[in-house]
Amino acid sequence: VNNEKIRENFPFFIKNSDICYLDSAASSLKLLSVINSLSNYYVNNGTNIDRGVYKLSADATNQFEETRKMVAKFINSNYEEVIFTKGTTDSLNKIMNSYQEFLAEGDEVITSTLEHHSLLLPLQVATNNKKAILKYVELDNDGKITVENFKKVLTNKTKVVALSYVSNVLGTKIPLEEIAKLARSVGAIIIIDAAQAISHLKIDVKKLDIDFLAFSAHKMYGPNGVGILYGKKELLLKIKPFDYGGQMMHLVDYNGATWKEIPHKFEAGTPAIAEVIAYKHAISFLEEIGLKNIYEHEMNLRKYTLEKLLLIDEIIVYNKISHSPIITFNIKNVHPHDAASILDENKIYLRAGNHCAQLVSKHINEESTLRASFGIYNNYKDCDKLILGIRKVIEFFKKFQRR
Protein backbone atom coordinates (compact mmCIF):
# COMPACT_ATOMS: atom_id res chain seq x y z
CA VAL A 1 0.00 0.00 0.00
CA ASN A 2 1.37 3.40 -0.99
CA ASN A 3 0.25 5.12 2.17
CA GLU A 4 1.46 8.63 1.23
CA LYS A 5 -0.57 8.53 -1.99
CA ILE A 6 -3.60 7.22 -0.12
CA ARG A 7 -3.42 10.06 2.41
CA GLU A 8 -3.89 12.51 -0.47
CA ASN A 9 -7.45 11.21 -0.80
CA PHE A 10 -8.26 12.67 2.63
CA PRO A 11 -8.50 16.50 2.55
CA PHE A 12 -8.50 16.56 6.36
CA PHE A 13 -4.71 16.34 6.24
CA ILE A 14 -4.31 19.49 4.11
CA LYS A 15 -4.76 21.73 7.15
CA ASN A 16 -4.08 19.08 9.77
CA SER A 17 -0.95 17.36 8.51
CA ASP A 18 0.42 17.28 12.06
CA ILE A 19 -2.61 15.59 13.60
CA CYS A 20 -2.21 11.99 14.60
CA TYR A 21 -5.74 10.62 14.22
CA LEU A 22 -6.10 7.29 16.00
CA ASP A 23 -9.84 7.05 16.45
CA SER A 24 -11.02 5.51 13.20
CA ALA A 25 -12.93 2.81 15.07
CA ALA A 26 -15.23 5.58 16.31
CA SER A 27 -15.45 7.32 12.95
CA SER A 28 -13.12 7.38 9.99
CA LEU A 29 -12.03 10.54 8.20
CA LYS A 30 -13.84 11.31 4.98
CA LEU A 31 -12.69 10.79 1.41
CA LEU A 32 -12.45 13.68 -1.04
CA SER A 33 -14.52 11.73 -3.57
CA VAL A 34 -17.28 11.37 -0.95
CA ILE A 35 -17.19 15.08 -0.09
CA ASN A 36 -17.23 16.06 -3.78
CA SER A 37 -20.19 13.81 -4.40
CA LEU A 38 -22.12 15.31 -1.47
CA SER A 39 -21.42 18.78 -2.71
CA ASN A 40 -22.32 17.85 -6.29
CA TYR A 41 -25.76 16.61 -5.25
CA TYR A 42 -26.47 19.64 -3.08
CA VAL A 43 -25.23 22.12 -5.71
CA ASN A 44 -26.57 20.52 -8.86
CA ASN A 45 -29.54 18.46 -7.78
CA GLY A 46 -31.28 18.58 -4.40
CA THR A 47 -34.48 16.84 -5.56
CA ASN A 48 -36.26 13.93 -3.92
CA ILE A 49 -36.13 10.36 -5.16
CA ASP A 50 -38.84 7.95 -6.28
CA ARG A 51 -41.40 10.75 -6.74
CA GLY A 52 -40.65 13.22 -9.47
CA VAL A 53 -41.07 12.19 -13.05
CA TYR A 54 -38.68 14.95 -14.09
CA LYS A 55 -35.13 14.21 -15.08
CA LEU A 56 -33.27 15.45 -11.99
CA SER A 57 -35.32 13.30 -9.65
CA ALA A 58 -34.92 10.29 -11.93
CA ASP A 59 -31.14 10.90 -11.96
CA ALA A 60 -31.04 11.07 -8.16
CA THR A 61 -33.12 7.89 -7.92
CA ASN A 62 -30.79 6.04 -10.29
CA GLN A 63 -27.71 7.13 -8.42
CA PHE A 64 -29.28 6.19 -5.10
CA GLU A 65 -30.13 2.72 -6.37
CA GLU A 66 -26.65 2.42 -7.86
CA THR A 67 -25.24 2.56 -4.31
CA ARG A 68 -27.60 -0.22 -3.26
CA LYS A 69 -26.23 -2.39 -6.08
CA MET A 70 -22.67 -1.66 -4.98
CA VAL A 71 -23.40 -2.53 -1.35
CA ALA A 72 -25.06 -5.77 -2.46
CA LYS A 73 -21.98 -6.68 -4.47
CA PHE A 74 -19.69 -5.71 -1.59
CA ILE A 75 -21.34 -8.18 0.83
CA ASN A 76 -22.45 -10.65 -1.86
CA SER A 77 -26.18 -10.26 -1.27
CA ASN A 78 -29.06 -9.70 -3.65
CA TYR A 79 -29.98 -6.14 -4.49
CA GLU A 80 -33.39 -6.26 -2.77
CA GLU A 81 -31.84 -7.48 0.48
CA VAL A 82 -30.07 -4.16 1.17
CA ILE A 83 -32.00 -1.62 3.26
CA PHE A 84 -30.73 1.91 3.91
CA THR A 85 -30.98 3.14 7.50
CA LYS A 86 -29.34 5.91 9.53
CA GLY A 87 -26.54 3.73 10.89
CA THR A 88 -25.73 0.52 12.74
CA THR A 89 -27.70 1.64 15.81
CA ASP A 90 -30.74 2.34 13.69
CA SER A 91 -30.40 -0.97 11.81
CA LEU A 92 -30.12 -2.98 15.02
CA ASN A 93 -33.01 -1.17 16.74
CA LYS A 94 -35.20 -1.70 13.69
CA ILE A 95 -34.54 -5.40 13.45
CA MET A 96 -34.76 -6.16 17.18
CA ASN A 97 -37.97 -4.18 17.39
CA SER A 98 -39.46 -5.92 14.40
CA TYR A 99 -38.27 -9.47 14.98
CA GLN A 100 -39.55 -9.63 18.57
CA GLU A 101 -42.91 -10.46 17.02
CA PHE A 102 -41.54 -13.96 16.52
CA LEU A 103 -40.37 -14.40 20.11
CA ALA A 104 -42.47 -16.02 22.82
CA GLU A 105 -42.15 -16.41 26.57
CA GLY A 106 -39.35 -18.82 27.45
CA ASP A 107 -37.62 -18.59 24.06
CA GLU A 108 -33.88 -18.14 24.32
CA VAL A 109 -31.70 -15.47 22.75
CA ILE A 110 -27.91 -15.64 22.78
CA THR A 111 -25.59 -12.66 22.96
CA SER A 112 -22.32 -11.83 24.72
CA THR A 113 -20.81 -9.35 27.15
CA LEU A 114 -18.68 -7.97 24.29
CA GLU A 115 -21.58 -6.16 22.71
CA HIS A 116 -21.86 -2.47 21.97
CA HIS A 117 -24.89 -0.86 23.62
CA SER A 118 -26.49 -0.42 20.22
CA LEU A 119 -26.94 -4.18 19.96
CA LEU A 120 -27.29 -5.01 23.64
CA LEU A 121 -29.97 -2.48 24.64
CA PRO A 122 -32.50 -3.11 21.86
CA LEU A 123 -31.96 -6.82 22.46
CA GLN A 124 -32.59 -6.48 26.21
CA VAL A 125 -35.73 -4.45 25.54
CA ALA A 126 -37.03 -6.99 23.01
CA THR A 127 -36.38 -10.01 25.24
CA ASN A 128 -37.87 -8.25 28.29
CA ASN A 129 -40.98 -7.36 26.28
CA LYS A 130 -41.47 -10.97 25.29
CA LYS A 131 -40.24 -12.55 28.54
CA ALA A 132 -37.65 -14.37 26.47
CA ILE A 133 -34.41 -15.45 28.16
CA LEU A 134 -31.23 -13.58 27.30
CA LYS A 135 -28.15 -15.77 27.63
CA TYR A 136 -24.53 -14.59 27.51
CA VAL A 137 -21.76 -16.70 26.01
CA GLU A 138 -18.86 -16.95 28.41
CA LEU A 139 -15.60 -15.41 27.14
CA ASP A 140 -12.27 -17.22 27.29
CA ASN A 141 -9.20 -15.71 28.98
CA ASP A 142 -8.34 -13.63 25.92
CA GLY A 143 -11.86 -12.18 25.76
CA LYS A 144 -12.81 -14.40 22.82
CA ILE A 145 -16.01 -16.27 22.06
CA THR A 146 -15.14 -19.89 21.35
CA VAL A 147 -17.24 -22.52 19.62
CA GLU A 148 -17.13 -24.67 22.80
CA ASN A 149 -18.50 -21.87 24.98
CA PHE A 150 -21.11 -21.05 22.37
CA LYS A 151 -22.30 -24.67 22.37
CA LYS A 152 -22.80 -24.46 26.16
CA VAL A 153 -25.55 -21.84 25.79
CA LEU A 154 -27.15 -23.12 22.58
CA THR A 155 -30.29 -25.22 23.04
CA ASN A 156 -33.23 -26.13 20.88
CA LYS A 157 -35.08 -23.21 22.50
CA THR A 158 -32.59 -20.73 20.97
CA LYS A 159 -34.47 -18.50 18.53
CA VAL A 160 -32.00 -15.67 17.93
CA VAL A 161 -28.21 -15.33 18.10
CA ALA A 162 -27.11 -11.68 18.10
CA LEU A 163 -23.39 -10.90 18.22
CA SER A 164 -20.85 -8.49 16.83
CA TYR A 165 -18.40 -9.94 14.33
CA VAL A 166 -15.56 -7.91 15.83
CA SER A 167 -15.54 -6.34 19.31
CA ASN A 168 -15.09 -2.57 19.40
CA VAL A 169 -13.09 -2.77 22.64
CA LEU A 170 -10.99 -5.92 22.39
CA GLY A 171 -10.91 -6.28 18.61
CA THR A 172 -11.56 -10.00 18.89
CA LYS A 173 -13.41 -11.75 16.09
CA ILE A 174 -16.00 -14.49 16.59
CA PRO A 175 -15.82 -17.84 14.74
CA LEU A 176 -18.76 -16.67 12.66
CA GLU A 177 -18.98 -19.48 10.14
CA GLU A 178 -19.18 -22.20 12.82
CA ILE A 179 -21.55 -20.17 15.00
CA ALA A 180 -23.89 -19.50 12.08
CA LYS A 181 -23.94 -23.24 11.26
CA LEU A 182 -24.70 -24.17 14.87
CA ALA A 183 -27.44 -21.52 15.09
CA ARG A 184 -28.93 -22.88 11.91
CA SER A 185 -28.88 -26.44 13.30
CA VAL A 186 -31.40 -25.46 16.03
CA GLY A 187 -33.43 -23.22 13.70
CA ALA A 188 -32.25 -19.91 15.22
CA ILE A 189 -31.62 -16.79 13.16
CA ILE A 190 -28.31 -14.94 13.37
CA ILE A 191 -28.05 -11.14 13.59
CA ILE A 192 -24.55 -9.70 13.16
CA ASP A 193 -23.26 -6.26 14.11
CA ALA A 194 -20.49 -5.69 11.59
CA ALA A 195 -19.74 -2.04 12.48
CA GLN A 196 -16.14 -2.84 13.42
CA ALA A 197 -15.53 -5.49 10.77
CA ILE A 198 -16.83 -4.01 7.56
CA SER A 199 -13.86 -1.77 6.70
CA HIS A 200 -11.24 -4.43 7.47
CA LEU A 201 -12.63 -7.90 6.71
CA LYS A 202 -14.42 -9.36 3.72
CA ILE A 203 -17.97 -10.33 4.63
CA ASP A 204 -19.85 -12.66 2.32
CA VAL A 205 -23.39 -12.99 3.71
CA LYS A 206 -24.17 -15.97 1.48
CA LYS A 207 -21.08 -17.93 2.40
CA LEU A 208 -21.46 -17.12 6.09
CA ASP A 209 -25.22 -17.73 5.93
CA ILE A 210 -26.09 -14.64 8.00
CA ASP A 211 -29.75 -13.60 8.40
CA PHE A 212 -29.29 -9.93 9.31
CA LEU A 213 -26.18 -7.76 9.12
CA ALA A 214 -25.77 -4.15 10.28
CA PHE A 215 -23.05 -1.57 9.59
CA SER A 216 -22.42 2.18 9.17
CA ALA A 217 -20.95 4.16 6.25
CA HIS A 218 -19.13 6.61 8.54
CA LYS A 219 -16.68 3.92 9.68
CA MET A 220 -15.85 3.15 6.02
CA TYR A 221 -14.46 6.58 5.03
CA GLY A 222 -18.01 7.43 3.94
CA PRO A 223 -20.63 9.94 5.08
CA ASN A 224 -22.52 10.12 8.37
CA GLY A 225 -26.20 9.31 8.55
CA VAL A 226 -26.13 6.18 6.39
CA GLY A 227 -26.32 2.64 7.63
CA ILE A 228 -27.10 -0.70 6.10
CA LEU A 229 -29.36 -3.45 7.24
CA TYR A 230 -28.93 -6.55 5.15
CA GLY A 231 -31.72 -9.11 5.57
CA LYS A 232 -32.20 -12.51 3.98
CA LYS A 233 -34.99 -12.27 1.43
CA GLU A 234 -37.26 -14.93 2.97
CA LEU A 235 -37.10 -13.11 6.33
CA LEU A 236 -37.64 -9.66 4.83
CA LEU A 237 -40.77 -11.00 3.18
CA LYS A 238 -41.97 -12.29 6.56
CA ILE A 239 -41.38 -9.25 8.80
CA LYS A 240 -43.50 -6.09 9.04
CA PRO A 241 -42.34 -2.68 7.81
CA PHE A 242 -40.27 -0.75 10.36
CA ASP A 243 -42.00 2.57 9.74
CA TYR A 244 -45.15 3.65 7.94
CA GLY A 245 -45.45 6.68 5.67
CA GLY A 246 -44.48 7.99 2.27
CA GLN A 247 -42.49 5.97 -0.26
CA MET A 248 -43.08 2.57 1.39
CA MET A 249 -46.78 2.11 0.57
CA HIS A 250 -48.38 0.72 -2.57
CA LEU A 251 -52.17 1.30 -2.43
CA VAL A 252 -53.88 3.25 0.33
CA ASP A 253 -57.58 2.93 1.20
CA TYR A 254 -59.78 4.15 4.09
CA ASN A 255 -59.10 1.14 6.27
CA GLY A 256 -55.59 0.17 5.38
CA ALA A 257 -52.87 -0.01 2.81
CA THR A 258 -50.55 -2.38 0.99
CA TRP A 259 -46.79 -2.09 0.92
CA LYS A 260 -44.20 -1.86 -1.79
CA GLU A 261 -41.91 -4.78 -2.54
CA ILE A 262 -38.71 -5.27 -0.53
CA PRO A 263 -36.46 -3.36 0.09
CA HIS A 264 -38.69 -0.25 -0.40
CA LYS A 265 -41.25 -1.53 2.10
CA PHE A 266 -38.64 -0.82 4.79
CA GLU A 267 -37.68 2.70 3.68
CA ALA A 268 -40.39 5.16 4.71
CA GLY A 269 -39.90 8.90 4.20
CA THR A 270 -37.12 10.87 2.55
CA PRO A 271 -33.74 9.25 3.13
CA ALA A 272 -30.27 10.82 3.27
CA ILE A 273 -30.13 11.02 -0.54
CA ALA A 274 -26.83 12.87 -0.99
CA GLU A 275 -25.16 10.70 1.63
CA VAL A 276 -26.31 7.42 0.12
CA ILE A 277 -25.18 8.57 -3.33
CA ALA A 278 -21.80 9.66 -1.93
CA TYR A 279 -21.36 6.40 -0.01
CA LYS A 280 -20.76 4.65 -3.34
CA HIS A 281 -17.38 6.36 -3.55
CA ALA A 282 -16.33 4.97 -0.18
CA ILE A 283 -17.13 1.46 -1.32
CA SER A 284 -15.25 1.93 -4.60
CA PHE A 285 -12.26 3.15 -2.61
CA LEU A 286 -12.26 0.08 -0.34
CA GLU A 287 -12.60 -2.17 -3.37
CA GLU A 288 -9.86 -0.41 -5.31
CA ILE A 289 -7.29 -0.71 -2.54
CA GLY A 290 -8.60 -4.06 -1.44
CA LEU A 291 -9.69 -4.98 2.09
CA LYS A 292 -6.83 -7.44 2.35
CA ASN A 293 -4.24 -4.72 1.68
CA ILE A 294 -5.99 -2.30 4.01
CA TYR A 295 -6.12 -4.87 6.79
CA GLU A 296 -2.49 -5.85 6.34
CA HIS A 297 -1.32 -2.23 6.51
CA GLU A 298 -3.39 -1.46 9.61
CA MET A 299 -2.38 -4.65 11.40
CA ASN A 300 1.30 -3.92 10.69
CA LEU A 301 0.86 -0.55 12.39
CA ARG A 302 -0.86 -2.24 15.30
CA LYS A 303 1.92 -4.80 15.70
CA TYR A 304 4.64 -2.13 15.56
CA THR A 305 2.87 0.03 18.15
CA LEU A 306 2.02 -2.87 20.44
CA GLU A 307 5.65 -4.03 20.53
CA LYS A 308 6.77 -0.56 21.58
CA LEU A 309 3.97 -0.16 24.11
CA LEU A 310 4.82 -3.45 25.77
CA LEU A 311 8.35 -2.19 26.42
CA ILE A 312 6.95 0.52 28.69
CA ASP A 313 6.54 -0.71 32.30
CA GLU A 314 3.62 1.59 33.07
CA ILE A 315 1.45 0.25 30.24
CA ILE A 316 -1.31 -2.33 30.68
CA VAL A 317 -2.66 -3.74 27.40
CA TYR A 318 -6.10 -5.41 27.54
CA ASN A 319 -6.07 -6.95 24.07
CA LYS A 320 -2.63 -8.35 23.27
CA ILE A 321 -4.53 -10.57 20.85
CA SER A 322 -6.80 -8.72 18.45
CA HIS A 323 -8.17 -9.41 14.97
CA SER A 324 -8.73 -5.75 14.22
CA PRO A 325 -6.39 -2.75 14.31
CA ILE A 326 -7.21 -1.49 17.78
CA ILE A 327 -5.16 -1.40 20.97
CA THR A 328 -7.00 -0.96 24.27
CA PHE A 329 -4.77 -0.01 27.16
CA ASN A 330 -4.18 2.08 30.24
CA ILE A 331 -1.27 3.86 31.84
CA LYS A 332 -0.80 2.74 35.45
CA ASN A 333 -2.01 5.37 37.97
CA VAL A 334 -3.18 7.76 35.24
CA HIS A 335 -6.86 8.18 34.52
CA PRO A 336 -7.48 7.58 30.79
CA HIS A 337 -9.30 10.91 30.45
CA ASP A 338 -6.27 12.74 31.86
CA ALA A 339 -4.01 10.82 29.49
CA ALA A 340 -6.28 11.59 26.52
CA SER A 341 -6.26 15.31 27.42
CA ILE A 342 -2.48 15.47 27.43
CA LEU A 343 -2.32 13.48 24.21
CA ASP A 344 -4.86 15.91 22.75
CA GLU A 345 -2.53 18.83 23.60
CA ASN A 346 0.11 16.96 21.62
CA LYS A 347 -2.31 16.56 18.67
CA ILE A 348 -2.78 12.84 19.22
CA TYR A 349 -6.43 11.91 19.10
CA LEU A 350 -7.64 8.71 20.63
CA ARG A 351 -10.64 7.51 22.53
CA ALA A 352 -10.98 7.32 26.31
CA GLY A 353 -13.95 5.87 28.15
CA ASN A 354 -16.06 2.73 28.23
CA HIS A 355 -16.53 2.73 24.44
CA CYS A 356 -20.32 2.23 24.71
CA ALA A 357 -19.78 -1.29 25.98
CA GLN A 358 -20.09 -1.29 29.77
CA LEU A 359 -20.28 -5.08 30.05
CA VAL A 360 -16.79 -5.27 28.53
CA SER A 361 -15.59 -2.82 31.18
CA LYS A 362 -16.96 -5.21 33.80
CA HIS A 363 -15.20 -8.12 32.09
CA ILE A 364 -11.79 -6.46 32.11
CA ASN A 365 -12.54 -4.88 35.48
CA GLU A 366 -11.69 -1.37 34.28
CA GLU A 367 -14.32 1.33 34.06
CA SER A 368 -12.44 3.27 31.48
CA THR A 369 -9.61 2.64 29.01
CA LEU A 370 -7.69 4.29 26.21
CA ARG A 371 -8.23 2.96 22.70
CA ALA A 372 -6.00 3.64 19.71
CA SER A 373 -7.45 2.53 16.39
CA PHE A 374 -5.77 2.64 12.99
CA GLY A 375 -7.13 3.48 9.57
CA ILE A 376 -5.71 3.28 6.06
CA TYR A 377 -4.29 6.84 6.27
CA ASN A 378 -2.18 6.17 9.37
CA ASN A 379 1.55 5.58 9.07
CA TYR A 380 4.55 4.61 11.20
CA LYS A 381 5.10 8.27 12.09
CA ASP A 382 1.71 8.21 13.82
CA CYS A 383 2.77 5.15 15.83
CA ASP A 384 6.00 6.86 16.93
CA LYS A 385 4.10 10.02 17.85
CA LEU A 386 1.74 8.01 20.00
CA ILE A 387 4.58 6.30 21.84
CA LEU A 388 6.35 9.61 22.40
CA GLY A 389 3.07 11.16 23.56
CA ILE A 390 2.51 8.35 26.05
CA ARG A 391 6.06 8.81 27.41
CA LYS A 392 5.25 12.50 27.92
CA VAL A 393 2.07 11.59 29.81
CA ILE A 394 4.03 9.23 32.05
CA GLU A 395 6.74 11.86 32.70
CA PHE A 396 4.13 14.52 33.46
CA PHE A 397 2.38 12.41 36.08
CA LYS A 398 5.64 11.24 37.61
CA LYS A 399 6.55 14.89 38.26
CA PHE A 400 3.11 15.40 39.70
CA GLN A 401 3.47 12.44 42.03
CA ARG A 402 6.88 13.58 43.24
CA ARG A 403 5.50 16.93 44.45
Ligand SMILES: Cc1ncc(COP(=O)(O)O)c(C=O)c1O
Ligand atom coordinates in the same frame (compact mmCIF):
# COMPACT_ATOMS: atom_id res chain seq x y z
C1 LIG B 1 -19.49 -2.70 17.40
C2 LIG B 1 -20.30 -1.46 17.18
N1 LIG B 1 -21.61 -1.56 17.03
C3 LIG B 1 -22.38 -0.49 16.81
C4 LIG B 1 -21.86 0.77 16.74
C5 LIG B 1 -22.77 1.94 16.55
O1 LIG B 1 -22.60 2.50 15.30
P1 LIG B 1 -23.33 3.87 14.90
O2 LIG B 1 -22.98 4.87 15.96
O3 LIG B 1 -22.78 4.20 13.57
O4 LIG B 1 -24.80 3.60 14.87
C6 LIG B 1 -20.48 0.94 16.89
C7 LIG B 1 -19.88 2.29 16.86
O5 LIG B 1 -18.94 2.60 17.51
C8 LIG B 1 -19.68 -0.20 17.11
O6 LIG B 1 -18.36 -0.10 17.28
